[in-house]
Amino acid sequence: MIYPNNLKKEYVKNVSYAKRGMDLEAFINEANKYYDVNNIALIYKKPTPVTITKVTYEQNNVLTKGKLKCKSSLDYVGVYKGKYLDFDAKSTTNKTSFPLGNICDHQINHIKKVLKNSGISFLIIEINHEIYLFKGEDLINFIENNNRKSIPYEYIKSYGSEVKLKYNPTLNYLKALDKLYF
């Protein structure tokens, strides 16, 4: 379950890791911090796109008024071993499949463009209390060859690479990435 960046989460429902006090996004942020500090990779969350309509100054703070733009790309971007990474985190409470409604057309197009330019684009999918790194190529391939509105769990399991929770960082997703890409 992914929230608009920086927006306060009012309440958390049906998030499998929420009971442990962390969600998928928090795991990724923790891993990114670890990768940064240890010079493994530089990966960060893109700022929320806002069209600024007014800027005012108040007590040393620059305040803005703006409109939230429609998100046309993915949440995370970064560099790992010189390669461009661009990905998103998606959670589903469905147990048998991942609904494609979770990804908007703009995002699909963005993934296609990244792949065309030999970048690495993928999803980190939380399904069935498991977390998978799922290649953009496999996503596009599925969409273009199926009329289904969701990707079966078994498909994700066989094409993706599972990321098991460990200690430090909890979600070492670059290990799964190494397996699938390097």
Add this chain to the structure above:
Amino acid sequence: MIYPNNLKKEYVKNVSYAKRGMDLEAFINEANKYYDVNNIALIYKKPTPVTITKVTYEQNNVLTKGKLKCKSSLDYVGVYKGKYLDFDAKSTTNKTSFPLGNICDHQINHIKKVLKNSGISFLIIEINHEIYLFKGEDLINFIENNNRKSIPYEYIKSYGSEVKLKYNPTLNYLKALDKLYF
């Protein structure tokens, strides 16, 4: 002369290309559009970092209130031939040198991190009515071996690669990048 993204330019002063109705940033945006449409690269401007403090809904628009964050990275990010690019555009009206005050410490640190992870980071510098692509490595090298508060024009000229204005796209800076990196 670089403006905060999306902020209205109230007036343009001393920008060498302003008389032609375009500035450095507009040239880069035009080139990025060209690269995108022609599948040469996917390069985009990062959204202005805003900490959203309040969100309201009004006539189908999501409006926000927020604080502008200090910019800790560079303006542009993208993928070219699979490689991660991260860069900024800087203009100076100085004729003999480029003042380092144009780049904040956060940005220098960001460039160092990108380079450590084998990414490509550089500046597009407008000086003396000329435009240069100037490698992050040369910038860091200069800063670490000089006490000067500005980089001499001649240094930029000899280490950088000049980007001459041409037709379609006007500022084909990836050509200069090819020369310096590939």
